[in-house]
Structures are given as structure tokens and as C-alpha cells.
Amino acid sequence: MIGATGQTGRATVRALVEDGWTVTAASRGGGRDERWSGDVQAVRLDREVDAELAGVLGDGVDLVVDMVAFTAAHARQYAALTDRIGSAVVLSSGAVYADAQGRSFDTQDDPDGFPRYPVPIPENQPTVAPGDSTYGTRKIALERGLLALGDRLPVTLLRAGAIHGPYCRGPRELYFVQRNLDGRRTRVLAHGGRSRFHPVGVRTLAELVRLAAARPGSRVLNAGDPEAPTVADIGASVDAVMGVETETVLVEGGPPEPGVGLTMWSAAHPVVYDMAAAERELGYRPVTTYAESLEETVRWLVDHLRERDWREAFPKMAANYDLFNYSAEDAWLARREK
Template sequence: MTGRTQQKMPADLAAAGARFLVADRRDGPALAGVLGGGADLLVDAACYTEADARQLLPHLSAVTSAVMLSSKAVYVDPAGNHVNSVVPPRFDAPVVESNPTMNPGARVYDSPLGYGANKVAAEHALLDSGYPVTVIRASKVHGEGAARPREWMFVKRILDRRPAVFLAHEGQGGDHTTAAVNTAALVETVAAAPGARILNSADPDAPNARQIAGVIARYLGHEWNEVLLDDAAPAGLGDHPWDYRPPLVLSTKASLDLGYEPVGTFAQTIPGQVDWLVKEAAAGRVPGTGDPFLEHYLDYSREDAFTGTRDLPAKGAGAVPAE
């Protein structure tokens, strides 16, 4: 495993005998030092641009199987919209790997319009190389150590003993979840069957926001009111990160046809992240601190203002129209 700081080395990998090599992904000599002896499997989790991809090309002849972790953010709907565009995309069927993508581009890669375009350019550089590179396009990734743990919006409400969870559009919006352990299982399958290809990676189920909230609440033994808001709810009330309607779902048929077996469903794989989040919060390391994205979903002011004007339904489900 490589990275800039060894502190991020997972303890279980270290215990299993894995070795950590300090190397910056974009430092050419450091990259050459890591790959100089070749590799049976190379997994690149930090390939964001065509330049990143081209840095790998001189080393791929000595790699048996290579994987580039990409994203479903590359896909566009029939109107050309993608998950980072101003207008949300609409996919009326599970998205397959041959679905159209953004045009490759050279905008700033960590911008809404540049992220997917740069990923596409990186994909093309690797897939056109002639080497056995598998591009894996994941969706809403969850797992222990996640840099942006979206599920924290529900875990924190439970830790704060919030009496209700508010969900816009009755919680029916969905954005396919992807457990990190399921992607790891797919990488293991690819390692045994090298080839140039694109594969989607997502959980075998595709829960919507209401189901995600319910799974987490049940796991932590919490009962709350479900306030399922209609389309006329005040702006921002009940916002959540999975609000695509119809739900955005990835097809994983190509991965399954390759022999991949998922580790588990969302409900079966999310406990690891939930336990980690609870442990981090107990230690005073509150996830999402300073991240405007997560802080938006943790602002209780709209909920408190709303509950001050009306009674909530009894515990369980309850659709509440906005006045």
C-alpha cells in the first residue's frame, strides 16, 4: 500500500503483514520506485486526470492486472446531465457500462464540471494503452474510514436522540450505494481475470433514502418519527444526499457475469461504517467537521422551525404535507 502518510494504513492490513511505502501519487520518481519491480495487481485509487493515467503507462508492462477506480459521475442522461450538473440527471433504467459519458476534458478536476470529464480522459488513456486495465465505476461509496461519510447525517441524529427524521420527497429518492468491501471483492475477481474493460460497482440492492435511514436506526436500536415530506415542503427541509428520482441505479450484470460475488447488501455491510462513526464521535473526532457538504445535512434549524408549527405523526411512518 502506498500513500503520503503511513498513519492512514488500516490496522488490519498492517496486522496481516502488508507493507506501506511512502510515495506521492504524482511524484514520478516515487511512483517508479514503487512499481519498478512490477506487480501482480495494481489498484489506483487516485487517478483523476489524463496526466495521472499517463504517469502509469511506462510501468504497466510489468503489471499483471491493473485497476483504475473511477466513478459513476462520468455517466450522462439523454439530455446530457450528470450527477454534478446544475440539472439533476434522469436515468429511467439501470445504467450499464456502455451508457454515454461526459466528453473527456481538461477542466480543473476537483470541480463539478471537471471531475467526471477528467475521469473520462483518464479512463481513455488507460483503456487505449493495450494493457489489461479494468476501470471500476463505483457509486455512493460507504465504509470504515470514508472521507465523506454521508450516512453520518442519520448516525448523528440518532446519537443526538433526535425524535424525528425528515425526508424530502417521502424518502423515495435513491442513489445506488457501493460498499467498499464489495468493490474490494470485485477487484479480487479482476485480479484473477486480467483484461481491459469497464465494470460498474454497486451493492446488490439499491436502497432509497428512507430504507437507508431505517437500516441505520434499527442497527443502533433507535426509534423515531418518519416525517415523509411532499414536494411542497420548505426548501432544504429533509434534504439528503441520495435524492435522485427516479432512483439512480447501476447495472452490475457485467461484474456478476465475470464471477464476482458481492460481500453483502447495504444492510449487511453498513454496520462497519456505523460502528466506526460512533467510535470516532465518542473520541471527539466528529466526522464531517468543516465540510460544508455534510454540515448542510446536519443543520437542525429547519426541522426545529417546522416542528414548532405542527404536531408530528406517531412513531413510524407519516406523510406530512407542507402548507
Template sequence: MTVHDRRAFIIGGTGQIGRATAARLTAAGYAVTLGHRRPRPDAAKPGAAGLDGITSVQVDRADTEALLRALDGHDLVVDTVAFTPLHGAQLAQLAGRVGSLVVISSGAVYQAPGLPVPIPETWPTIERDTHDYPAGKAALERRLLATPGLPVSILRTGVLHGPYGTSLDHWSFIKRALDKRPYVVIAQDGRSRFPTSAVANVAELIHLCARRPGARVLNVADDPLTVAEIGARIFAVMGHEAEIITFAGPSRPDGLGFNPWNVPEPIVFSMDKARAELGYRPAVPYDDALRQVIEWAVPAVSEAGGRWQEVFPDLIDRHGPDVWFPYAAEDAYVAGATR
């Protein structure tokens, strides 16, 4: 039996980052507690996900005193669901009470336009006084980094992918392979680049931060593949042959050419700092990360009767329901191009 001589608490522990991090930390010898807001029978038992050393508790972060009591004395606290400066004020009270803190942020905090390629962690973040997601994350970061004596690592992720997520941009290609589509049509010449982050590799960087506590900000993203390259890798992993057809400019109103990474200018995160400071290397190669999420997503959608919108509701919230799989428009476009 593994001896767990260090203790970690993961706020939002039953989400996709939380589960991946729990697996990584238990393998490293931590006893892990998953904190979650609502009852989760699938994660509430010791040994959840087949892992020794995991327990689960229900905690409401709106009750700051109860939250702090639950976190007190842990060697590591990981917060996957901190979004606002109020959450930052809560976490700031952990200075001197826990060994170290890792907080998940987002690359959405970077000021645009004019982003460099790649974007270093030193690039300015937005400072607008609004209540939207990027402004909230940026204010959260500032609050934590200004707290004396708080060893907090802030990780700026790209678009997450991994098992148990409610959003999976890669579904744009996975479903096409399942539907045996002979081609996919992509806008922007298929050259768009937008950062993605495999949760297994986010978990790896969390573990490295825990080994060397400090106050820092780090990007965490996969290799900066183009949309066309992502599609080709997914099709290859799934053993599906399909032609990738591209055209210049943005996607069309009927959805032709749409993909969730459809940006006119490349957005790429620098990983130099994580490599230099912590020796970061991806724990899971990109194709293996794809296999992990495909092996989870395909049965999950099947169990939902094929209603992928119920499995990935955040995709609909971000992009709407009508642009994802415009097969008739693709067929008409390809037929016209081959005349």
C-alpha cells in the first residue's frame, strides 16, 4: 500500500483538471481530498477512479470560514474554479496556513490586439473594470500576486481537453470521423493556431509547482498545431481517412469552414518559462492525450443517445448550436469545386 506523507486539497476536484491532478498527485505520494460544491456520488468514495489515497468532501466556497478550515494545514491546495477577485481574497488568507497554492487561470487575460508570437507570461494583462470572465481572472491574478508570503503558482491554460469535461473543441473532428465523412472544409486556409491544453499535462505542471513552491505565473499549452494539423492528428488516431479542404478568410454564415479555433492571427503560448524554471516536459504526448479523451468522449456521447450537446453544453454556450456540422454545405462546396 502506498504511504501518503503529503496532503493535497483540490477545489473543484471532480472536474476534468481536478481528476487528472488527483491521479498525478496520488502517484507522487499525496493523500488527496477532492472538494466539490454539489454531491457527486461518482467521486465521493475513497479510491475514486481506482486511486488509493483519495477522499471527497462537499464544500461551499461561499462560506469562507468553512473553506479555510477545510484547507488549513495542507501541503498543497489546488484551485481549479477561482474566477473573481473575491475568490482571490479568500485564497490570500491561506498565506502561512498551507504549504503552497496552485490556481488555474486562463490565457484570456492577455491584452489584445497585437499579441506577440509566442506570448510570454510577461505580456500585459487586461485591467478593465468589468465582470466578464477575462477581467475576473486578471483581477484574481493581481490579488494573489500582491499577497505577501503566499507561494502561489498561477497557470494560464489554453482550451482544455481531457476526460470529464463539459467542453471539447476536438469534437468538431471526432464526430466527423465517427460519421465517416470523406472530407472536412476549414476556413482561414486551415492555418489558424489557438492554444489547447491537455489536462494530463496541466496536472504534470501542477505537480512540478508543488515540488518547488513559489510566486510565479506560467503558461501551459500543447504544441502550437494549426487547425488542419489538429484535424489530421485526430483522424490518424481514430484510423479515419479524410481530405482536409481549406479556403481563405473566415467561416461562412451557414457554418461552412467553422471550427472553434477559427482565428485570423495565430495565438501561441510560450512554454519557455515552465521548461527553464521547473524542467517541464509533457507527461502525455499529444496523440496519447487525444486517445484518452476520445476513449472517454465517444462512450459518453453514446450513453447520452448521441446527444453530444448534452455532454458538451459549453460548446453550445460559446458558439451556438447551428455551426458545428454543416454537412450539406460542405457537400455543396466540394461538389462545386470539383465541377
């Protein structure tokens, strides 16, 4: 397991051990999760160093699960090591998809740039072109490099939605959790609160990895929760876990002002992934829903934020997002009431 101490790796290690696998958990820090069984071997690995990856593989392994492969260079690593690997399961992303007009997540900030995908999105939907300029172009370059290995290395690529669960470095649920902790009882949601950006929990991803590990093959599969709730539904679910009551002000169209009504799920058009192929090819059946798995995420977030500012707890989010512009919200709400 490469990337074992990330949010998805932690859950997947447990699922594979429970399924009878002997797991070597590789990460840059070589750490462990306290919930892993004692026979999980934790090792240090800088996956950018080819010799280190080869050293961890040793004489060979039946399976590699990779949560941190991002580029064509990582696909080339596998090409040089196919004789040591039985099969692989590699995390990809729904960010690779493009719509019929070529719009993708890469164009979402352009005028009318947010993609209009079919609902749901099948795996044969067009994708962005491979390259090294964006997350999506790098991921599709990785995918194509791995699939080109054919019978030399069976690889299941999981195109994940918005990943959620404990230990996330960029938890979308923070938008609602922090507001509740700050005593904010009125919030604004753009697009009428109807935005749907398909989430996928770490337990769902772990189940898909477990099933793919037992059925090696070269394929691309979507990875999403059984349902894609609206952003308003997500806010209500967070409130239910935290035991608070809030008022939601729904605004049609985009954010009425910068910093008002925009969440990390907000989108002009729905993003929903078709899970039929995973059901058909792997025998996948849902193991949990978004709402059912939410309590673990919220409790972890509350504990992680205890007695420290959210910007200290999640520095990368603070550097990239303006999530809590309360002064702008209050000013807009005051003008709205006049």
C-alpha cells in the first residue's frame, strides 16, 4: 500500500487485512494507524525515488495499491517493475472527465465554463487531454500510461468523487462544521442549495479496492457513494450530527457576492458518477451512505479543531479558499433584510 497513512490508505489497509491480505504499509513518514493490526508492516517510502519503490517491492508482491500516483512518470515506474507486481489498484479522479463541449474542472472559472455532464457520468465519457499542466491532465496521463501496460500488469483505476472521511487534509465538511462551532446559525447557499458534487467515503473506496484486489483486471471504474446529496442536504446532515438548528438562505444562481454562499460542493451543474460498472464488474454493493458515515468525519473534525484556529489545522485550505468571510455574509444579509 503506497500512501498508507493518508485518509483513504488508513481505511483500505484495515479492509485488506480483514480480507486476509498481508499488508506492507508504505508512506513518506513510515507511520502507523492505531487501528491497524500488529502484523501490518510499516515502512518509509519516497515514491519519487525509483530505487526506494523497487526496494519495498523486493522480489515481488501479489498486489500494489497506490493512493498517491499522479503523473505519467508514476506510470513509467510501474512499467519498469511489472515483473514484480501481480496486479495493481490505483486511485484516479473524476477530474479527468470533460463534457461534450470540452469543458472540465479546468475551465470552471471561465464564463459558462462549468461542465455540463450527463447525469450520471459513465466511464466512457470523454476526458481531458493528457498533459502535465493540471491535476486532471496529469491523472489522465497516468491512467493511459498504466492501461497501456495491458496484460503485463492488470490495473484497476478508480475515478474517485469528492473524498470524505477522517484525516482529510482538505475536508469539505469544514464549511459547515466550523460555522456551527463559531455559533453561526444563518448561512447562505448559492445555486438554490441544489448543487450535487458526488462524494465518496473512505469506507466505500476501501470496499472497491478490496473487491478489485480479488478480481484483477485492466479497467477504469467510477468511485462514488450510493447517492449524491445536495449541498443543502449535506448541511442538514452535519447539523443533525452536531445537534444544532440553523436557518439556510437559498440564493438562485451563483454567489451573490464574493465570499458569500460558495461552498466546496457548489457547482452550477450536477456532478454525479454512474456506479453501474463497479456493481457489474466487481459485484460492488454499498457498504455505507454519506449520511451514515458522516458522524465519524464530523467528530474527527471537531476534535482536530479543538482549541486551535482552522487555518492552523488546515493550512493548505486556508491558503487556497476564502471559506469564512463572515463580514461579507453579514453585510449581504443585512442589505437583504432592508
